[in-house]
Amino acid sequence: MSEDAHQLAVLFREQHGRLLALLLRESGLARLAAAEDALQQAMLAALRRWPFDGVPQRPAAWLFEVARRALVDEYRGGARRETGHDLHALADPHTLDAAPVERFARELDDDELALLFAVCHPDLPPASQVALALRTLGGFGLRELAAGLLTTEAALAQRLKRARDALATRGAALEVPAPEALPARRDAVLTALYLMFNEGYQSAAGSDYARRELCFEAIRLARALATHPVAGAPQAHALAATLCLHAARLSGRTDADGQPLLLPQQPRDRWDQGLVAMGLHHLDRARAGAALTRWHCEAAIAAAHATAPRYADTDWASIVEWYARLVALDPSPVPRLAQAIAIGEAQGAAQGLAAVEEVLPLLPRERYPFGHTARADFLARLGRIDAAREAYTLAIAQTRSPAERRVLERKLAALECGDAVRE
Amino acid sequence: MNQYLLLLHETPAAYAGITPAEMGAIIERYAAWARGLGERDLLGPSQKLTDDGGLHLRRQGAGTLATDGPFAEAKDLVGGFFTIHAPNRDEARRIAETCPHLDTAGNWIELREIDPSA
Numbered sequence: 001m002s003e004d005a006h007q008l009a010v011l012f013r014e015q016h017g018r019l020l021a022l023l024l025r026e027s028g029l030a031r032l033a034a035a036e037d038a039l040q041q042a043m044l045a046a047l048r049r050w051p052f053d054g055v056p057q058r059p060a061a062w063l064f065e066v067a068r069r070a071l072v073d074e075y076r077g078g079a080r081r082e083t084g085h086d087l088h089a090l091a092d093p094h095t096l097d098a099a100p101v102e103r104f105a106r107e108l109d110d111d112e113l114a115l116l117f118a119v120c121h122p123d124l125p126p127a128s129q130v131a132l133a134l135r136t137l138g139g140f141g142l143r144e145l146a147a148g149l150l151t152t153e154a155a156l157a158q159r160l161k162r163a164r165d166a167l168a169t170r171g172a173a174l175e176v177p178a179p180e181a182l183p184a185r186r187d188a189v190l191t192a193l194y195l196m197f198n199e200g201y202q203s204a205a206g207s208d209y210a211r212r213e214l215c216f217e218a219i220r221l222a223r224a225l226a227t228h229p230v231a232g233a234p235q236a237h238a239l240a241a242t243l244c245l246h247a248a249r250l251s252g253r254t255d256a257d258g259q260p261l262l263l264p265q266q267p268r269d270r271w272d273q274g275l276v277a278m279g280l281h282h283l284d285r286a287r288a289g290a291a292l293t294r295w296h297c298e299a300a301i302a303a304a305h306a307t308a309p310r311y312a313d314t315d316w317a318s319i320v321e322w323y324a325r326l327v328a329l330d331p332s333p334v335p336r337l338a339q340a341i342a343i344g345e346a347q348g349a350a351q352g353l354a355a356v357e358e359v360l361p362l363l364p365r366e367r368y369p370f371g372h373t374a375r376a377d378f379l380a381r382l383g384r385i386d387a388a389r390e391a392y393t394l395a396i397a398q399t400r401s402p403a404e405r406r407v408l409e410r411k412l413a414a415l416e417c418g419d420a421v422r423e
Numbered sequence: 424m425n426q427y428l429l430l431l432h433e434t435p436a437a438y439a440g441i442t443p444a445e446m447g448a449i450i451e452r453y454a455a456w457a458r459g460l461g462e463r464d465l466l467g468p469s470q471k472l473t474d475d476g477g478l479h480l481r482r483q484g485a486g487t488l489a490t491d492g493p494f495a496e497a498k499d500l501v502g503g504f505f506t507i508h509a510p511n512r513d514e515a516r517r518i519a520e521t522c523p524h525l526d527t528a529g530n531w532i533e534l535r536e537i538d539p540s541a
Contacts (some may be wrong), residue, residue, distance in 0.1 A: 007451070008447035008448065008450055008451040008454075009444040009445070009447035009451070010444070010447070011447055012443040012444055012446055012447030013442075013443050013444040013447070030488075040443075043443055043446050044438055044446070045439060046436075046446065046450060047446045047449060048433075048471065048474075048502055048503075049471050050454065050456070051450065051453030051457070051471075051503070051523075051524075052469050052470055052471040052505075053471065054454060054457070055450065055451075055454055086447070098530040108540045113467050131428070132451070137445040139442070139444065140442065141440065141441065141442025141443070141445070142440070143440055144442055150468075389456055402447050405521075
């Protein structure tokens with residue numbers, strides 16, 4: 001019974017993008033807001049009718065028909081405009097409901113893929129791309145999306161509206177980009193999906209549920225893009241691998257009391273081996289590519305962590321090499337900080353400290369706490385307790401995340417006990 | 424076995440912020456509830472009512488006064504009804520209390536016994 005409850009919830013969420021894409025195929029991207037409203041109305045109608053009539057044989061086809069009628073009605077009621085779109089041209093509802101609704105199982109069809117490319121258009125700000133992709137393809141509600149993205153519903157609604165308006169003004173076409181434009185556009189989509197995942201993975205506020213759902217939606221879309229016959233590419237597999245391998249650790253990141261656990265302390269038997277296997281499978285497919293992309297490096301690093309049986313078994317030398325390749329492709333401060341931490345693990349705290357101190361002044365403001373934490377960790381290992389205390393205090397003052405603050409306060413307390421956190 | 428009527432009162436506006444996934448989950452809970460009763464032969468005819476609220480009719484002088492019922496925007500609207508079979512009112516109440524209709528804030532159930540003496 002609970003399994004069923006899950007099924008229809010997944011169906012509503014996963015079919016959201018597909019149904020929306022089908023509606024837009026008829027109405028054009030300029031009517032995105034109206035199509036979203038129409039689909040919402042159809043789902044609401046289902047919510048109020050199906051309890052009495054039962055769930056129809058083909059629920060997605062039912063939703064599509066009702067949404068399509070609502071969209072036509074809205075169009076007739078509104079001011080008439082010339083659009084070159086025939087609102088009555090019927091999409092084939094028989095193609096609906098053929099797909100399984102298991103999580104991550106379904107490929108994107110071409111309409112959904114076109115929608116993904118449209119909402120991740122490089123002309124839109126990255127934060128808007130992420131929000132719009134989650135809203136349209138993920139079927140996220142405003143409330144849960146605001147919780148996951150750490151913003152207010154009003155701000156989010158405004159951001160979404162601007163993004164929809166921008167798409168409409170641009171007269172953006174709803175189509176998979178032509179072969180010559182595909183690589184660059186695909187890179188934009190991969191970056192948006194990576195951001196989407198990180199919103200869920202790194203934001204420490206917001207409910208666990210909302211954050212996990214963001215991660216899983218990013219994985220679903222990355223996997224679907226990777227396996228698409230036309231738009232797929234080795235770097236998409238590499239991104240899918242990276243996300244799966246990181247997500248595998250979601251289940252081990254907190255202790256029984258919900259307190260966050262650092263990588264060395266995480267019980268590795270609680271990592272999701274299914275996701276690890278899925279990630280390694282995508283990593284394998286990613287190797288088909290001739291070009292080394294940043295996603296390949298990220299995936300190799302994530303795989304090194306996910307496949308080490310114990311923290312002490314971590315192959316830091318290999319991780320340092322992959323970071324060197326990543327930094328060669330992307331010399332910005334954020335990957336350099338991660339590289340510095342890996343250097344400390346591979347070559348000793350003194351080298352790590354030097355590398356961290358080199359990158360610290362270059363970090364963007366929101367990354368300061370991570371930089372100070374890394375510096376404090378190495379200082380503590382070197383026995384420089386006063387300097388470590390000062391660095392932890394700085395990190396605590398700057399972090400916006402309560403969970404992170406608790407971790408730092410524990411580290412600071414351990415420092416005062418003369419019990420430096422040496423691994 | 425007596426027959427009971429469950430009038431499902433709702434505030435349609437209460438559904439406004441519900442996400443697609445939540446809607447799917449709620450529908451499944453209704454379906455499971457109805458299926459569970461059906462398997463025990465405890466579920467009678469059940470229907471959705473339209474959202475226009477219908478008409479309220481009153482005799483007035485020689486004619487009839489018809490006023491519109493509450494519309495979907497109303498605070499309280501009967502969205503539909505279930506009928507169930509139960510040996511007594513306590514048992515009927517117990518069944519009604521498990522109805523997922525009560526899971527949504529603002530919703531309530533009017534439980535009435537269908538007079539068996541007829």
